[in-house]
């Protein structure tokens with residue numbers, strides 16, 4: 001049996017009639033991000049009864065820590081209707097899959113790599129990458145971010161790390177920085193703007209792959225790569241040199257940005273990297289004086305493109321002054337104002353991204369087992 005299958009082994013110690021009732025209650029609870037019942041989604045690993053207390057272990061394949069309470073309340077309400085159960089003791093864990101790629105070597109300590117890309121510059125790709133990484137960490141994942149935007153490395157500023165300089169303890173690998181619990185590496189820690197500007201496609205892509213592989217990353221569930229804007233050589237080479245599990249495409253609703261986002265999706269399709277979804281940034285603006293909502297860059301652009309390419313629209317962020325100010329201060333809203341609406345939107349996007357990766361992994365596992373049976 002493969003280790004992936006062993007990981008999913010279940011331990012159900014209830015007598016058959018009770019087990020059947022418990023399983024049907026748990027499978028009737030549809031996880032909103034996986035779109036499956038808890039049993040079908042392989043979330044339930046252990047069930048045992050101690051007197052009238054049901055002991056249950058759930059293991060999620062995507063990070064969703066901030067949702068645990070709601071899930072436990074919802075299933076406990078249903079389970080406690082059974083005569084044999086008075087209370088439920090629930091342990092919940094999160095275990096993401098380890099991606100395997102036949103063509104590209106894995107990055108030591110990194111389970112999944114997610115590219116954050118945009119066709120056009122200035123649409124808020126780095127803002128999205130940083131807040132998404134922080135939101136994923138808030139949902140319980142171990143997260144890193146690599147700033148691959150050599151033409152405008154902004155992550156040192158956005159994470160308040162402008163003074164950080166990597167060091168090497170072994171002469172082979174460099175240390176990563178850490179901010180708000182997220183590991184970070186940036187070409188901006190090492191280069192002046194002048195040096196970066198003279199790089200061209202293949203050289204830049206090679207240097208970035210090296211930066212990625214020669215950083216001593218701590219154990220990470222997800223490593224986000226803030227890609228350089230555009231759909232040219234660097235993006236293509238990078239996606240072929242790095243084991244990318246999926247890509248998030250950031251756009252604004254403006255026609256010109258959407259046209260470039262389409263090019264981005266086409267590029268990822270060409271190199272067989274699944275597009276996990278679209279983030280529509282600067283989607284709307286709420287007037288701070290009168291509360292009126294308007295759409296300075298147009299409407300429904302992100303959803304149309306998501307529909308056209310059959311990928312999810314992961315979320316829409318407002319054009320908001322404090323969102324920019326927080327990035328300039330190195331204290332992104334996802335962590336500086338965790339109760340704000342914007343922080344909530346980023347956490348929702350983080351759960352969707354994690355779930356898309358998990359679903360994709362389970363689909364590839366199904367196709368492997370079908371081939372085995374033949």
Ligand SMILES: Nc1ncnc2c1ncn2[C@@H]1O[C@H](COP(=O)(O)OP(=O)(O)OP(=O)(O)O)[C@@H](O)[C@H]1O
Nearest residue numbers: 121122123124125126127152229318319320324327
């Ligand atoms: N939703 C938003 N509301 C207000 N300001 C925003 C928003 N998103 C991004 N910004 C601001 O817009 C500017 C560009 O954002 P960012 O650097 O994230 O874009 P980018 O697509 O990564 O750019 P580049 O192509 O230069 O890498 C930044 O000053 C950022 O703070």
